[in-house]
Amino acid sequence: MKGDEVVRSLQDLLKGDELIVSSNGNVSRQVFAYLHQPQVYLRGSMGLPMAVGFGLALSQPNKQVIVITGDGNFLMGLSSMATIAFHKPQNLKILVLDNGSYATTGGQQTVSSNLAYEEMISGMGIKNVQSVDVMKDTETLNGKLIDLLAAKELSVLHTLVEEDIHKLENIPWHPPEIKDKFLEKFD
Amino acid sequence: MIDSVELISYLHKHGLNLATGVPCSYFKQLLIELEKSDKINYIPATREDEAVGISCGYYLGGQNSFVLMQNSGLATIGDVLTSLAQLYQIPLLLFVSYRGLEPDATFPEHLLMGDVTEDVLNAYNVPYEILYEEGWQDTIDRALEEMNANKTVVCILVEKGVMDE
Numbered sequence: 576m577k578g579d580e581v582v583r584s585l586q587d588l589l590k591g592d593e594l595i596v597s598s599n600g601n602v603s604r605q606v607f608a609y610l611h612q613p614q615v616y617l618r619g620s621m622g623l624p625m626a627v628g629f630g631l632a633l634s635q636p637n638k639q640v641i642v643i644t645g646d647g648n649f650l651m652g653l654s655s656m657a658t659i660a661f662h663k664p665q666n667l668k669i670l671v672l673d674n675g676s677y678a679t680t681g682g683q684q685t686v687s688s689n690l691a692y693e694e695m696i697s698g699m700g701i702k703n704v705q706s707v708d709v710m711k712d713t714e715t716l717n718g719k720l721i722d723l724l725a726a727k728e729l730s731v732l733h734t735l736v737e738e739d740i741h742k743l744e745n746i747p748w749h750p751p752e753i754k755d756k757f758l759e760k761f762d
Numbered sequence: 763m764i765d766s767v768e769l770i771s772y773l774h775k776h777g778l779n780l781a782t783g784v785p786c787s788y789f790k791q792l793l794i795e796l797e798k799s800d801k802i803n804y805i806p807a808t809r810e811d812e813a814v815g816i817s818c819g820y821y822l823g824g825q826n827s828f829v830l831m832q833n834s835g836l837a838t839i840g841d842v843l844t845s846l847a848q849l850y851q852i853p854l855l856l857f858v859s860y861r862g863l864e865p866d867a868t869f870p871e872h873l874l875m876g877d878v879t880e881d882v883l884n885a886y887n888v889p890y891e892i893l894y895e896e897g898w899q900d901t902i903d904r905a906l907e908e909m910n911a912n913k914t915v916v917c918i919l920v921e922k923g924v925m926d927e
């Protein structure tokens with residue numbers, strides 16, 4: 576299973592009032608294409624989707640905030656996970672789409688394959704961490720996604736996915752428009 | 763010297779209720795007061811770009827915050843400034859200590875950045891003003907006005923001894 580299929584699996588599971596922050600490159604394009612709009616589609620600021628999601632979760636404590644990030648972004652911003660783990664915002668969920676590569680820039684390898692994600696993240700002090708290899712095991716994905724969304728605490732789901740260098744169309748909204756549309760949710 | 767408690771109250775009165783950043787010794791007292799404050803919630807960040815990311819996310823949720831850092835941190839935030847805050851036109855207030863000036867010559871690690879701090883801000887098109895004890899409220903008013911009117915990043919540079927330490 577590829578990362579975009581994991582994103583598409585969320586379609587039927589989301590209620591529609593979740594706030595989503597997606598990492599730059601392919602992941603933001605997938606979130607734009609397949610999930611309810613508008614969301615915080617990051618065009619740049621590689622490494623920072625967790626930080627932005629954390630700020631959003633602090634600002635909107637009664638809304639569920641979901642960060643959807645590639646492994647390249649996740650690893651670049653790894654220390655944000657330490658910050659988040661310290662504060663444990665109960666409304667923040669992190670979904671890692673780990674294709675072991677920087678797919679957006681042509682599929683160059685990341686160092687992800689060497690890492691034990693569950694141990695690494697739980698070692699930071701986050702209790703609810705799950706990992707699923709959706710290349711081998713597509714059956715349990717839905718259940719894990721449901722658990723992630725239903726959890727009443729800071730939670731991380733790490734999914735091992737197939738690399739996919741197929742590119743979607745770029746997001747047609749200009750960044751200030753993304754911001755303005757997103758902010759309208761709170762009017 | 764500017765009293766940290768007064769500064770916190772002033773910023774809070776202007777609608778800021780969260781701060782994040784990485785410490786500088788120039789902000790030692792300010793950070794002590796922020797950690798105690800029930801007006802402004804302080805979130806220690808691991809990096810300055812993370813702090814800017816948190817502040818931008820907070821704004822996207824409809825609330826306002828500011829970021830504290832040493833000018834060394836300006837060298838860390840180039841990408842998050844240009845490809846998030848400025849690109850999305852997100853108002854962002856930076857309080858940056860201005861190290862590497864004359865009295866700091868015993869800290870060689872700050873000298874180069876001290877020399878280029880204003881050049882860096884100019885290069886990134888970040889409007890800035892230096893904070894002095896006299897008229898500090900006006901400086902903050904101007905910065906907030908510019909930030910909110912133009913949906914822009916603004917920076918306030920703080921030299922040694924301006925804040926209570």
Ligand SMILES: Cc1ncc(C[n+]2csc(CCOP(=O)(O)OP(=O)(O)O)c2C)c(N)n1
Nearest residue numbers: 600601602621645646647648676677678679
């Ligand atoms: C600071 C910075 N460095 C490099 C890039 C170029 N870049 C854009 S997307 C990307 C890959 C992101 O990788 P990942 O988060 O794993 O997502 P994937 O592309 O695999 O979906 C890179 C390196 C960038 N945008 N910003």
